[in-house]
Amino acid sequence: MALLEIKNLVKAFGGLKAVNDITFHVEEGEIFGLIGPNGSGKTTTFNCINNYYPITSGDVLFKGKSIKGLKTHKVCHLGIGRTFQVVKPLARMTVLENVTASAFCRVNTIREAQNEALELLEFTNLTGEKDKQAKSLPIGGRKRLEIARALATKPELLLLDETAAGLNPSELDEAIELIRKIRDNGITILIIEHIMKVIMTISDRIHAINFGQTIASGTPEEVANNKAVIEAYLGGEYVKD
Amino acid sequence: MTKKNLALIILGVVLLVFPLVVRSDYYQHLVILAFIWVMIGSSWNLLAGYTGQVSFGHAMFFGVGAYTAGIFATKLGMSAWWGMAFGGIVALLIGLFVGWVCFRLRGPYFALATLAGGEIFRLIATNWESLTEGMVGILIIQTFRSKLPYYYLALLLAFACVYVIHLIMKSKWGYYFVSIREDQDAAESLGINTTLYKSVSLMVSSFFTGMAGAFYMNYMAFIDPEVVFSLHYISIMAILVGIVGGVGTIMGPAVGAFVMVGVQETFRSAFFGLAPKWISQGHAMVFGLLVVFVIMFLANGIVGDWSKIKRHVFRIKPSSI
Numbered sequence: 001m002a003l004l005e006i007k008n009l010v011k012a013f014g015g016l017k018a019v020n021d022i023t024f025h026v027e028e029g030e031i032f033g034l035i036g037p038n039g040s041g042k043t044t045t046f047n048c049i050n051n052y053y054p055i056t057s058g059d060v061l062f063k064g065k066s067i068k069g070l071k072t073h074k075v076c077h078l079g080i081g082r083t084f085q086v087v088k089p090l091a092r093m094t095v096l097e098n099v100t101a102s103a104f105c106r107v108n109t110i111r112e113a114q115n116e117a118l119e120l121l122e123f124t125n126l127t128g129e130k131d132k133q134a135k136s137l138p139i140g141g142r143k144r145l146e147i148a149r150a151l152a153t154k155p156e157l158l159l160l161d162e163t164a165a166g167l168n169p170s171e172l173d174e175a176i177e178l179i180r181k182i183r184d185n186g187i188t189i190l191i192i193e194h195i196m197k198v199i200m201t202i203s204d205r206i207h208a209i210n211f212g213q214t215i216a217s218g219t220p221e222e223v224a225n226n227k228a229v230i231e232a233y234l235g236g237e238y239v240k241d
Numbered sequence: 242m243t244k245k246n247l248a249l250i251i252l253g254v255v256l257l258v259f260p261l262v263v264r265s266d267y268y269q270h271l272v273i274l275a276f277i278w279v280m281i282g283s284s285w286n287l288l289a290g291y292t293g294q295v296s297f298g299h300a301m302f303f304g305v306g307a308y309t310a311g312i313f314a315t316k317l318g319m320s321a322w323w324g325m326a327f328g329g330i331v332a333l334l335i336g337l338f339v340g341w342v343c344f345r346l347r348g349p350y351f352a353l354a355t356l357a358g359g360e361i362f363r364l365i366a367t368n369w370e371s372l373t374e375g376m377v378g379i380l381i382i383q384t385f386r387s388k389l390p391y392y393y394l395a396l397l398l399a400f401a402c403v404y405v406i407h408l409i410m411k412s413k414w415g416y417y418f419v420s421i422r423e424d425q426d427a428a429e430s431l432g433i434n435t436t437l438y439k440s441v442s443l444m445v446s447s448f449f450t451g452m453a454g455a456f457y458m459n460y461m462a463f464i465d466p467e468v469v470f471s472l473h474y475i476s477i478m479a480i481l482v483g484i485v486g487g488v489g490t491i492m493g494p495a496v497g498a499f500v501m502v503g504v505q506e507t508f509r510s511a512f513f514g515l516a517p518k519w520i521s522q523g524h525a526m527v528f529g530l531l532v533v534f535v536i537m538f539l540a541n542g543i544v545g546d547w548s549k550i551k552r553h554v555f556r557i558k559p560s561s562i
Binding site: 050052071072073076077081082084088089090091092093097100101102104105108110113149150152153 | 411412413416417419420423424426427428429430431432433434435489
């Protein structure tokens with residue numbers, strides 16, 4: 001049984017179908033990449049999974065059970081964590097408080113939550129920043145804070161939305177390293193990414209969408225050589241016959 | 242012992258011996274009023290300052306608490322002190338209902354809904370004469386002649402209110418409240434049931450405000466709708482106490498309460514009779530100027546910007562610790 005199954009997902013905003021009949025599944029323990037040009041419906045798919053938007057039609061199954069219509073916070077309690085593309089640090093809280101607040105998802109005492117948070121700050125290399133206000137972090141730190149916070153909810157499935165966007169080359173390598181470490185800890189990852197270096201090196205399988213519809217699916221090599229994908233990213237003239 | 246703890250202990254001792262040293266009923270009365278405002282301001286601050294849900298209608302809870310105590314005395318023939326327990330609970334239930342209706346609204350819409358809510362309760366209290374005596378108001382007989390029992394009870398209530406809020410803010414609830422203030426969407430995705438915790442915050446806030454109202458009934462022995470459901474004297478004053486003292490700080494509303502009661506009384510009494518009488522008309526304007534000053538120069542209130550005040554007013558350089 002797949003950990004996450006997306007079945008014929010449709011999300012319409014009025015007449016615009018941002019996601020139009022997408023089907024894929026994520027196996028336990030893999031890193032699954034979701035790619036597509038800007039506006040192709042990747043983030044919308046995420047927002048449908050944790051029910052930030054209600055689904056128009058189709059279904060989302062987590063561990064075989066439909067999570068359609070569940071409140072966002074319940075989806076989190078079931079074991080799906082997420083980060084935001086446009087980072088949402090809890091600005092006037094310290095870095096440690098950000099992660100502690102999130103750790104309360106699974107524990108009830110301040111001491112447990114704080115210990116949990118300190119471990120995750122170590123893991124995401126933010127220990128030195130723990131007493132700074134979240135708003136004072138540079139973008140790289142904010143992205144890692146997003147990850148630490150999502151991990152604090154102890155997810156089985158982690159949705160990463162463009163975690164590597166805006167990072168410099170050395171930060172990119174660290175990000176790749178971090179994502180691998182997370183997977184090695186037994187957390188399945190569904191990742192949206194534009195930076196090919198990242199998505200092609202870490203993904204086990206990739207699903208490509210454009211205009212809300214699936215255009216390719218398979219291993220990184222297969223997807224990279226797929227005509228429809230090259231056409232979508234580079235234009236028809238780059239497709240080799 | 243840290244400097245802060247020492248300061249708090251000194252403050253506690255001063256407040257405990259104050260009425261034994263200052264025997265004047267008038268000054269004791271002012272401090273009792275300030276204690277009531279500590280409760281209202283701290284409660285408002287829990288909801289608005291920490292949870293980010295600005296209420297323009299805290300008079301609703303204050304008035305409901307006061308009327309619960311009053312009605313216990315006039316209609317049920319029981320002591321108005323029973324209202325101390327039930328006033329808070331009735332206000333809490335009203336809070337639960339207001340939250341259920343209003344927390345579907347975000348930001349300014351919530352504020353406007355509470356503004357309307359406060360006015361609705363004022364009109365109910367004015368018109369439901371068989372229960373509330375309408376504009377005539379409710380008059381009871383004070384239990385104590387001396388101010389002392391009231392003083393110590395108010396001190397205990399104010400202390401309990403501030404301390405409970407302090408404990409809440411160090412717990413899971415506190416972290417959740419501030420997360421909601423900072424970003425509701427992020428909070429929701431971190432597994433926080435934002436609607437539930439906003440309601441929890443509102444209920445705690447309305448409970449203490451209702452209790453303050455019930456105490457007010459017992460202490461003042463007279464209430465009418467224009468006093469306890471007043472937009473100007475209760476709802477807006479609650480906001481001023483919070484803003485002047487420091488929104489989102491534990492001690493802020495406590496400090497704000499003393500400052501605001503002090504300023505209000507100084508003007509109302511025309512500088513204790515030293516200035517010409519017409520000055521007393523100016524207290525609303527002075528409130529306005531005070532708020533403008535605080536927002537421009539001390540955006541985080543007296544407590545929130547204490548380090549700034551020390552630096553500029555007392556010329557104390559920030560220590561290197």
